Amino acid sequence: MEKQFKIAVIGLGYVGLPLGRLFATQYPVVGFDINQNRIEELNTGVDSTLEVEPEVLKPILTQENPFQADQNGLYCSYDINDIKDANVYIITVPTPVDKHNRPDLTPLYKASETVGKVLSKGDIVIYESTVYPGATEEECIPVLEKVSGMKFNEDFFAGYSPERINPGDKEHTVEKILKVTSGSTPEIGEIVDSLYRSVIIAGTHLAPTIKIAEAAKVIENSQRDINIAFVNELAKIFNLLEIDTHAVLKAAGTKWNFLPFKPGLVGGHCIGVDPYYLAQKAQENGYHPEIILAGRRLNDSMGQYVASQLVKTMIKKKLTINDAKVLNLGITFKENCPDVRNTKAVDVIRGLEDYALQVTTFDPWADPAEVKHEYGLTVVNEIPDEKFDAIILTVAHNEFMNLDLRKHLKEGGVIYDVKGILEECDSRL
Ligand SMILES: NC(=O)c1ccc[n+]([C@@H]2O[C@H](COP(=O)([O-])OP(=O)(O)OC[C@H]3O[C@@H](n4cnc5c(N)ncnc54)[C@H](O)[C@@H]3O)[C@@H](O)[C@H]2O)c1
Numbered sequence: 001m002e003k004q005f006k007i008a009v010i011g012l013g014y015v016g017l018p019l020g021r022l023f024a025t026q027y028p029v030v031g032f033d034i035n036q037n038r039i040e041e042l043n044t045g046v047d048s049t050l051e052v053e054p055e056v057l058k059p060i061l062t063q064e065n066p067f068q069a070d071q072n073g074l075y076c077s078y079d080i081n082d083i084k085d086a087n088v089y090i091i092t093v094p095t096p097v098d099k100h101n102r103p104d105l106t107p108l109y110k111a112s113e114t115v116g117k118v119l120s121k122g123d124i125v126i127y128e129s130t131v132y133p134g135a136t137e138e139e140c141i142p143v144l145e146k147v148s149g150m151k152f153n154e155d156f157f158a159g160y161s162p163e164r165i166n167p168g169d170k171e172h173t174v175e176k177i178l179k180v181t182s183g184s185t186p187e188i189g190e191i192v193d194s195l196y197r198s199v200i201i202a203g204t205h206l207a208p209t210i211k212i213a214e215a216a217k218v219i220e221n222s223q224r225d226i227n228i229a230f231v232n233e234l235a236k237i238f239n240l241l242e243i244d245t246h247a248v249l250k251a252a253g254t255k256w257n258f259l260p261f262k263p264g265l266v267g268g269h270c271i272g273v274d275p276y277y278l279a280q281k282a283q284e285n286g287y288h289p290e291i292i293l294a295g296r297r298l299n300d301s302m303g304q305y306v307a308s309q310l311v312k313t314m315i316k317k318k319l320t321i322n323d324a325k326v327l328n329l330g331i332t333f334k335e336n337c338p339d340v341r342n343t344k345a346v347d348v349i350r351g352l353e354d355y356a357l358q359v360t361t362f363d364p365w366a367d368p369a370e371v372k373h374e375y376g377l378t379v380v381n382e383i384p385d386e387k388f389d390a391i392i393l394t395v396a397h398n399e400f401m402n403l404d405l406r407k408h409l410k411e412g413g414v415i416y417d418v419k420g421i422l423e424e425c426d427s428r429l
Contacts, residue, residue: 009092017042018052024074026072028072031075031077034078051165061073062075083115091125091140097276108127112125131218141158153184161196168334174200179204181205182208218275221275225266225271226295228262229295263302263420267344268333269339272342275293303344317414318412323356323357325357325358325386327408331361331363357390364397414427
């Protein structure tokens with residue numbers, strides 16, 4: 001493909017926006033999203049995911065479609081007509097699980113339908129969403145073929161390049177993370193790789209096939225899930241033995257090949273979800289994964305476990321549990337990020353409420369309206385001026401590091417540290 005790349009990014013969320021912004025420094029890019037409100041906020045230079053700062057976003061935005069103007073820059077739109085002149089489509093839509101933890105490919109099918117409607121001869125469609133091995137070729141390509149009426153690997157081509165960004169992490173931004181690439185033929189693999197290599201400073205790794213690239217991504221997150229599940233299990237054992245897990249991990253961590261994982265809640269839409277994609281594919285092929293699903297079960301039990309540990313600590317300090325007031329610090333699924341999707345802090349809160357505790361949640365990052373809408377829970381953006389029987393630190397936002405927690409605690413109250421970051425606490429995971 002000798003022609004200049006004209007890129008359409010489909011789905012402008014945590015993954016799509018930073019990627020579209022990066023490509024727009026060197027290519028004409030149209031960012032497409034079905035969420036009209038999202039497009040409208042982006043067009044004013046505001047990114048509510050806080051991944052791209054206004055001073056970075058605003059200068060790259062164009063007032064008119066850059067394909068027509070033949071200029072570099074990012075144009076955000078919810079109009080399908082704006083992407084029809086692209087020759088590279090990059091799909092970055094969500095890949096959630098349903099209520100039975102089965103992969104829900106609906107956004108991928110829908111995005112593929114959209115692209116199928118505007119696909120032209122010679123175009124390349126690159127998927128970035130996390131999937132199980134085989135999903136691109138077995139699930140998405142047939143939709144593209146059907147809707148476009150064109151033939152795969154003759155009329156149009158595909159690639160897969162998984163995203164590795166870590167929301168809230170301002171150090172490992174998209175261009176600084178080595179990127180795995182792949183293509184539906186060896187030649188297309190080279191083109192896809194050269195496209196990413198032109199913007200990713202950290203370089204690329206061209207995988208031999210799309211399936212290998214898909215599998216690589218899903219095992220990266222599954223490995224992390226299993227490693228955290230192991231230390232979560234250790235935390236449960238050491239709590240029974242009344243040994244400080246963090247001190248044990250610190251001591252063991254002095255060995256050169258001991259992996260530095262910490263116990264905690266595994267939420268969000270990546271690590272807590274992606275292993276189910278791999279498990280589903282394994283099951284479809286007659287293998288019932290043991291370690292992968294055991295890890296998921298263990299990690300999913302941690303919210304309730306944390307709640308019971310806090311209550312035990314309170315009982316040991318002879319505090320009355322019924323109607324006791326607890327200040328919970330943090331509700332987002334991870335630190336320094338406003339994302340509340342699939343957050344396990346909610347399991348902690350619900351676990352505490354099951355014990356008839358009254359929980360007030362303070363989170364300076366979360367959008368209270370979104371939390372109300374998603375979970376029916378109230379979040380405050382400032383700590384109320386009252387004293388609590390217990391304080392639990394659930395998320396390690398930077399803002400929590402310098403809080404004088406004793407100021408908000410009743411005499412004899414309990415501080416519980418889920419993240420193991422507080423200098424002073426009564427108990428921790
Ligand atoms: N967020 C992360 O940390 C991260 C990291 C690596 C990989 N991933 C993977 O990347 C993918 C995207 O994740 P995300 O966090 O950016 O999701 P997100 O929810 O933040 O963004 C997805 C965007 O896609 C839009 N969208 C949904 N359906 C669409 C459609 N049919 N057409 C156009 N737009 C559509 C949504 O409106 C939303 O703005 C997922 O597969 C995820 O697993 C995410």
